[in-house]
Structure formats: C-alpha cells, structure tokens
Amino acid sequence: MPSYFSLLGTLASLASPGFSQDVSSLASASSSAGSSPSASSSTSVSLSTTFSQANVPTGTPLPGNYGGEYRPQVHFSPPQGFLNDPNGMFVLDGIYHLYYQYNPTANIAGEQHWGHATSKDLFTWTNQQIALFPGSEDEGIFSGSAVVDNNNTSGMFGNQKNGVVAIYTVNTLQRQTQDIAFSYDGGYTFEKYENNPVLEPGGTNPTQFRDPKVFWYEPTNSWVMVAAYPVDFEIGIFSSPNLIDWTPTSNVSRIGLSGLQYECPNMVEIRIDNATDGQPESRWAMIISINPGAPLGGSITQYLLGDFNGTHFVPDDALTRLTDFGKDNYAGQFFYGIPADQDQISIAWASNWQYSGVVPTAGEELGDGFRSAMSVARGHYLKNLPRQGLTMVQYPIGIKSIIESELASNGSLGNGSVLIDYSQVESGALYFEANITGLSGSDSLDGTLNFTLLSSVSGESVSGGMILPGDSVVWLDRGKTNGFDHPLFTDKFSYGALYDPNGDGAFRLSGIVDRSIIELFFNGGEAAATSLFFPTSPLDTMILRTAGLNETVTASVAVWSLKATWLNQADWNGTVLGNVTTNTNSTASRRSTKLF
Known part of the structure; x- marks a missing residue:
C-alpha cells in the first residue's frame, strides 16, 4: 500500500x-x-x-x-x-x-x-x-x-x-x-x-x-x-x-x-x-x-x-x-x-x-x-526458455469455464481475416486464441498476426498482435481510444519474443477483452500484458488478420463470448447487493455458517 x-x-x-x-x-x-x-x-x-x-x-x-x-x-x-x-x-x-x-x-x-x-x-x-x-x-x-x-x-x-x-x-x-x-x-x-x-x-x-x-x-x-x-x-x-x-x-x-x-x-x-x-x-x-x-x-x-x-x-x-x-x-x-x-x-x-x-x-x-x-x-x-532461462509462466486459469458461446473459428486461416460482430454479447467480454503453427526455424518467421477491437459507432480501437520476422515482437496499442486523456496514460507496449527451435514450432496469442480492460498472453503465458482502455463508445467489433505468412505454416483463430458474471447477479437496474445475510454479532459469528 x-x-x-x-x-x-x-x-x-x-x-x-x-x-x-x-x-x-x-x-x-x-x-x-x-x-x-x-x-x-x-x-x-x-x-x-x-x-x-x-x-x-x-x-x-x-x-x-x-x-x-x-x-x-x-x-x-x-x-x-x-x-x-x-x-x-x-x-x-x-x-x-x-x-x-x-x-x-x-x-x-x-x-x-x-x-x-x-x-x-x-x-x-x-x-x-x-x-x-x-x-x-x-x-x-x-x-x-x-x-x-x-x-x-x-x-x-x-x-x-x-x-x-x-x-x-x-x-x-x-x-x-x-x-x-x-x-x-x-x-x-x-x-x-x-x-x-x-x-x-x-x-x-x-x-x-x-x-x-x-x-x-x-x-x-x-x-x-x-x-x-x-x-x-x-x-x-x-x-x-x-x-x-x-x-x-x-x-x-x-x-x-x-x-x-x-x-x-x-x-x-x-x-x-x-x-x-x-x-x-x-x-x-x-x-x-x-x-x-x-x-x-x-x-x-x-x-x-x-x-x-x-x-x-x-x-x-x-x-x-x-x-x-x-x-x-x-x-x-x-x-x-x-x-x-x-x-x-x-x-x-x-x-x-x-x-x-x-x-x-x-x-x-x-x-x-x-x-x-x-x-x-x-x-x-x-x-526454461531459450536465452532467458527460468521464467514464470502465467495464464488465465479456468477461463474456458465461463465461455458462453463460440463466435468464430477458423482452423486454416492462411493469409486472411475474420470479422466478429459482438455488439449483442451481453457481457461485452471476449476470449480469443490465435495460433501460428508449423514453424520450422527462422526462415519460416515471416508475416504478422494482428487483431483490432473496434467501435462501430466512433471508430475508436484497441489493437495488438505479433510481428514474426527478425526479432519477433508482441505488441499492444490502446492509443486510439478517446475516453481518457492523461499525460502519463502511455499507449503502446511491446515484448521481444524468441523462437524456440526445440519447442513445438508455434507462436500463440490469446486474450481476454472485458469492456475497459484487456489481458494479453503470449505462448500460453510466457509473457503477459494488462492494459486499461476507455473508448467514448463501446468496442463491439473484432477483426483478426494474418498477412505475409510463409506458405509452410498454418494460422488458426477462435473467438468466444464470455458470461456476464456480474450482470447475472444484478436486478433490473444493474444493481448487485452482494451477500446481505452475514451475521455480524461477534459471539454468534463464531458458530454461524456463512454463505459464499
């Protein structure tokens, strides 16, 4: 504190x-x-x-x-x-x-x-x-x-x-x-x-x-x-x-x-x-x-x-x-x-x-x-990661337990794009996975895999992705949202990613998008980024795009909507009361059973 x-x-x-x-x-x-x-x-x-x-x-x-x-x-x-x-x-x-x-x-x-x-x-x-x-x-x-x-x-x-x-x-x-x-x-x-x-x-x-x-x-x-x-x-x-x-x-x-x-x-x-x-x-x-x-x-x-x-x-x-x-x-x-x-x-x-x-x-x-x-x-x-040694991997534990429905899936995207309209998703929350597999060495590290989260009303966006050639980079950009202006609200972040020749020949990117926060995970959590964003209109469209990929590799993407875990507890006005049954008497509390 x-x-x-x-x-x-x-x-x-x-x-x-x-x-x-x-x-x-x-x-x-x-x-x-x-x-x-x-x-x-x-x-x-x-x-x-x-x-x-x-x-x-x-x-x-x-x-x-x-x-x-x-x-x-x-x-x-x-x-x-x-x-x-x-x-x-x-x-x-x-x-x-x-x-x-x-x-x-x-x-x-x-x-x-x-x-x-x-x-x-x-x-x-x-x-x-x-x-x-x-x-x-x-x-x-x-x-x-x-x-x-x-x-x-x-x-x-x-x-x-x-x-x-x-x-x-x-x-x-x-x-x-x-x-x-x-x-x-x-x-x-x-x-x-x-x-x-x-x-x-x-x-x-x-x-x-x-x-x-x-x-x-x-x-x-x-x-x-x-x-x-x-x-x-x-x-x-x-x-x-x-x-x-x-x-x-x-x-x-x-x-x-x-x-x-x-x-x-x-x-x-x-x-x-x-x-x-x-x-x-x-x-x-x-x-x-x-x-x-x-x-x-x-x-x-x-x-x-x-x-x-x-x-x-x-x-x-x-x-x-x-x-x-x-x-x-x-x-x-x-x-x-x-x-x-x-x-x-x-x-x-x-x-x-x-x-x-x-x-x-x-x-x-x-x-x-x-x-x-x-x-x-x-x-x-x-x-153990190449050159970096022991690294703490972190991943969103249990995220698939709150999946509501599949919005898009393409197991062989190649060089192309997928557009998802999620304006009708009550939670406004998504989980996505985008994978490039079949990498066989540095000569196969071509192209990009990017995503854009877009407001169909204002045109504001949050974007990110992977740049494969050379020193591969994972990046995130929240700078095209206009709901918050502050001199220290830095808008761009990146991470240098190393290809592992002894690994499974894949680069993977996944993320959780939740109205005003995104959490990004590279290669199952070898690196992670957390970023707030504040558009003037809700983001409601997602575009996943691959370009310049080597013909020997495969790109796959999937996007799911997530349950509204808070609104599911709310009344008609959006109000959540919480657990109002707790006994606060200090003597009785020693023997009372609490609700979760």
Missing part, C-alpha cells in the same frame, strides 16, 4: 482541475527505513473490537451498479468507491477469499479498509461485508495477508480447523505496525487482537514498514513473514511459531529494480514444468512491487527466483524479471492454501498509481461509479 499519495494528489489536479483529495490521514514521512523491528510478545489472548466509521456499513456489503459501459464483467471490481492492492487471499473448503485495499468513502485512495469478496470459480464473485475497519479516525488498514491456522498454532481456535488469521499493516502519521485479527467463521468477520501490534518497526523510520505476507514453512514447522522497508529497498524476513511472536531472521536488500520504494512483497514456491537434468523440481519466487519509478512509469511488479531455507532467501542470479509488459498490473499476491505441486494462483491490481485516481470509471461523488478492478486469476509455473 503506497505512502506516495502526494503524487496522486498532484496528478489528480493535473488531469482534472479542481479535483483534489484530502489524504492527510494516510500521509507518511519519506525518510529511510531503520533497523530490524522488534516483536511485540504477549501472552494475553483477549480481543478488541473495531472502530466503525460514520456512513460505512458494518453488517452488509455496499451495493453497486455493475451495468456501466466501463464496468468489467469477468474481472472483480468493487461495488463503489476505490480499490487497490489485493490482500489476504486464501482458499478454504473450495471457496476463494479475496480481500482488497478499499476506500468505501470516496472514489480516491484515502480511508483504507479491507474489502472482501468470495468465489468458487475465480470469476463469479460475491461481495461480502467489509472485513477490517480502521481502529480510529487517524488509522488506515493497509495491505497484508491471511492464513488458515488449521493446527491452532496461535492458541486462539481450540479444535476449530477453519480459524483464519489476518496479518496487516496499521498506518498512522507516526508509524506503521503489523497487527493481526482472528476470524472464527472462516474469514467473514474478524476480531482484532487486543495486544496489537505484534511487530513494531525499530530504528529511525517507524513510518516505513508494511505489507506483510505470511505463509507456513513446513521444514521448520514455523510461520514466515516477508515485509517491506520501502524507502530503504529492503525486504525483511521473520519467523514465528504462533503468528503472535515474531523474530527477524534476515533481510534482502537492494536487488532488482528499485524505483523509489519497495512494496507488497510475496514469497511462493513454484513448480518447474520442464526441469533439466540436475535442476530442482521447484524454485522460490520473491515478488517485489515498486512505485513510483517503473520503466514504463509509475508502478510495476518484478520477481526474483532462488532458494529459501526458512530464514534466508538467496537469488539464483541478478536478473530482473517483470510479471507484465503492460502498465496496469501491480501488487500481485498469491493465494494461501494452494499445494506446492500445483500451479500457484495470483491476482493483481489492474491499474497504475500514475492515474488510478482519475480514470473515467467514476465521478467525484461516492456512488457515481467505481475505481479500479483486479486482474483475472492467473495460474503460474516456471519454464
């Missing part, structure tokens, strides 16, 4: 004269981080209640209108207000829990809470009541994580197997601390630990220590936390037997891109799909988000691969690897509870701090639209 809100205020004023924000309650000093923090050991198990802000509901989700032209239908977005970092994601009993940084009081970042939604398929989300509130008017509940304490290491859950512990940053003007809260109903309601904080920063900069990610490390039978010292460019690693008493074990310092601060760290073990002789079956990934200062401007996420022994992370190399070559993918987090031998699953914030507070999905008044959405859930594994 960034402390760099002064930048947002400046850009908001630049993009929208007279549009300002009061973020004094979240401002943080920008001095460097100090020494390792001290753990706040406590033997008490009593609990404290939460502070409820005026005009913020405590027992029911906020309603939201999910019918607007910019409102995604297969991506998660909040009912109203402002969303940023994904937080506390875990899976329990087949239900995926997504918490997120949420300001329910305005359409800009400011009064930070933890919003909450649940899903069985990672596409059909149910809005739940707000999970965590600030404890006082000068607090913000910043980013963090959640775990299932099924062995009751905390001593708080007795024989209960679904006790959930949230670990999060409390931000004030004076300091940032790591606090915890307990849920006795599987993650729907929380009670804060009375002896918070469990981890305090030491040294000279108590205002720069945040975003704890916690996971269980089986070999040492302990919990591990990674947390950021943002402006000192360090990631602290801590260990605990019980989620309450924490011991610092090591720091990872000044590695990869620095930007102006580190944020939202993550640690996850990921399997290797095509391990070579002598290569282990998995590696650990340390994910670090930086903002501002990304190569494309604003915020971006990078990852390092290496070895982890429960206390120290040692990177395999000094390479900087980016999770996304677009500009709208930040602060990605992985779900707790996915077995190590399965593809790990992440969700990221689909926006950029350079303009997230002024995009045209919302007006100035609360309830007038929403701001920000999440990426779709992505599955991950590691793959």
Whole structure:
C-alpha cells in the first residue's frame, strides 16, 4: 500500500482541475527505513473490537451498479468507491477469499479498509461485508495477508480447523505496525487482537514498514513473514511459531529494480514444468512491487527466483524479471492454501498509481461509479526458455469455464481475416486464441498476426498482435481510444519474443477483452500484458488478420463470448447487493455458517 499519495494528489489536479483529495490521514514521512523491528510478545489472548466509521456499513456489503459501459464483467471490481492492492487471499473448503485495499468513502485512495469478496470459480464473485475497519479516525488498514491456522498454532481456535488469521499493516502519521485479527467463521468477520501490534518497526523510520505476507514453512514447522522497508529497498524476513511472536531472521536488500520504494512483497514456491537434468523440481519466487519509478512509469511488479531455507532467501542470479509488459498490473499476491505441486494462483491490481485516481470509471461523488478492478486469476509455473532461462509462466486459469458461446473459428486461416460482430454479447467480454503453427526455424518467421477491437459507432480501437520476422515482437496499442486523456496514460507496449527451435514450432496469442480492460498472453503465458482502455463508445467489433505468412505454416483463430458474471447477479437496474445475510454479532459469528 503506497505512502506516495502526494503524487496522486498532484496528478489528480493535473488531469482534472479542481479535483483534489484530502489524504492527510494516510500521509507518511519519506525518510529511510531503520533497523530490524522488534516483536511485540504477549501472552494475553483477549480481543478488541473495531472502530466503525460514520456512513460505512458494518453488517452488509455496499451495493453497486455493475451495468456501466466501463464496468468489467469477468474481472472483480468493487461495488463503489476505490480499490487497490489485493490482500489476504486464501482458499478454504473450495471457496476463494479475496480481500482488497478499499476506500468505501470516496472514489480516491484515502480511508483504507479491507474489502472482501468470495468465489468458487475465480470469476463469479460475491461481495461480502467489509472485513477490517480502521481502529480510529487517524488509522488506515493497509495491505497484508491471511492464513488458515488449521493446527491452532496461535492458541486462539481450540479444535476449530477453519480459524483464519489476518496479518496487516496499521498506518498512522507516526508509524506503521503489523497487527493481526482472528476470524472464527472462516474469514467473514474478524476480531482484532487486543495486544496489537505484534511487530513494531525499530530504528529511525517507524513510518516505513508494511505489507506483510505470511505463509507456513513446513521444514521448520514455523510461520514466515516477508515485509517491506520501502524507502530503504529492503525486504525483511521473520519467523514465528504462533503468528503472535515474531523474530527477524534476515533481510534482502537492494536487488532488482528499485524505483523509489519497495512494496507488497510475496514469497511462493513454484513448480518447474520442464526441469533439466540436475535442476530442482521447484524454485522460490520473491515478488517485489515498486512505485513510483517503473520503466514504463509509475508502478510495476518484478520477481526474483532462488532458494529459501526458512530464514534466508538467496537469488539464483541478478536478473530482473517483470510479471507484465503492460502498465496496469501491480501488487500481485498469491493465494494461501494452494499445494506446492500445483500451479500457484495470483491476482493483481489492474491499474497504475500514475492515474488510478482519475480514470473515467467514476465521478467525484461516492456512488457515481467505481475505481479500479483486479486482474483475472492467473495460474503460474516456471519454464526454461531459450536465452532467458527460468521464467514464470502465467495464464488465465479456468477461463474456458465461463465461455458462453463460440463466435468464430477458423482452423486454416492462411493469409486472411475474420470479422466478429459482438455488439449483442451481453457481457461485452471476449476470449480469443490465435495460433501460428508449423514453424520450422527462422526462415519460416515471416508475416504478422494482428487483431483490432473496434467501435462501430466512433471508430475508436484497441489493437495488438505479433510481428514474426527478425526479432519477433508482441505488441499492444490502446492509443486510439478517446475516453481518457492523461499525460502519463502511455499507449503502446511491446515484448521481444524468441523462437524456440526445440519447442513445438508455434507462436500463440490469446486474450481476454472485458469492456475497459484487456489481458494479453503470449505462448500460453510466457509473457503477459494488462492494459486499461476507455473508448467514448463501446468496442463491439473484432477483426483478426494474418498477412505475409510463409506458405509452410498454418494460422488458426477462435473467438468466444464470455458470461456476464456480474450482470447475472444484478436486478433490473444493474444493481448487485452482494451477500446481505452475514451475521455480524461477534459471539454468534463464531458458530454461524456463512454463505459464499
């Protein structure tokens, strides 16, 4: 969760004269981080209640209108207000829990809470009541994580197997601390630990220590936390037997891109799909988000691969690897509870701090639209690629489960084009695949495969594709849409693609188009791009075109419409109420059964 809100205020004023924000309650000093923090050991198990802000509901989700032209239908977005970092994601009993940084009081970042939604398929989300509130008017509940304490290491859950512990940053003007809260109903309601904080920063900069990610490390039978010292460019690693008493074990310092601060760290073990002789079956990934200062401007996420022994992370190399070559993918987090031998699953914030507070999905008044959405859930594994070595592959996990109908399919396109009118698709959302197969070497790398998403009303478009000759390139261009004008809304992105002579002789491009967001995947996710776009009229036509291809290769394309997972929950007016049945009584909640 960034402390760099002064930048947002400046850009908001630049993009929208007279549009300002009061973020004094979240401002943080920008001095460097100090020494390792001290753990706040406590033997008490009593609990404290939460502070409820005026005009913020405590027992029911906020309603939201999910019918607007910019409102995604297969991506998660909040009912109203402002969303940023994904937080506390875990899976329990087949239900995926997504918490997120949420300001329910305005359409800009400011009064930070933890919003909450649940899903069985990672596409059909149910809005739940707000999970965590600030404890006082000068607090913000910043980013963090959640775990299932099924062995009751905390001593708080007795024989209960679904006790959930949230670990999060409390931000004030004076300091940032790591606090915890307990849920006795599987993650729907929380009670804060009375002896918070469990981890305090030491040294000279108590205002720069945040975003704890916690996971269980089986070999040492302990919990591990990674947390950021943002402006000192360090990631602290801590260990605990019980989620309450924490011991610092090591720091990872000044590695990869620095930007102006580190944020939202993550640690996850990921399997290797095509391990070579002598290569282990998995590696650990340390994910670090930086903002501002990304190569494309604003915020971006990078990852390092290496070895982890429960206390120290040692990177395999000094390479900087980016999770996304677009500009709208930040602060990605992985779900707790996915077995190590399965593809790990992440969700990221689909926006950029350079303009997230002024995009045209919302007006100035609360309830007038929403701001920000999440990426779709992505599955991950590691793959050895030519020249690049181990790379984190990411793909839209389960996307075909929400296909509504096939709009077009051509298995032998050759050099030609396919036009699809999707103006009657209720969701306005598509999934497409375009493949070039039969490549036999560099001499067969001729031609292009491109797509255009077009408005039949205004002529605006989003386009992209693959250029095969020479150093092959995957590209994306959102510059021909006119609904949002901002000096930092960069419009063109590209990725250099290498042909693998030992591969399957194919280049593949797939994508999800969802009203105002596109996610592009090259070769099954060897590279990915996330990009927002804002036309003045909805895009309703798709053209897929191949040209100049060698006669020895084959081109195939397919396009499907996707279900309107949000509108399917809405009333006649487009309003989604969410789960309004949740019991908020703290005593009753320990024994009540929640709906998903």
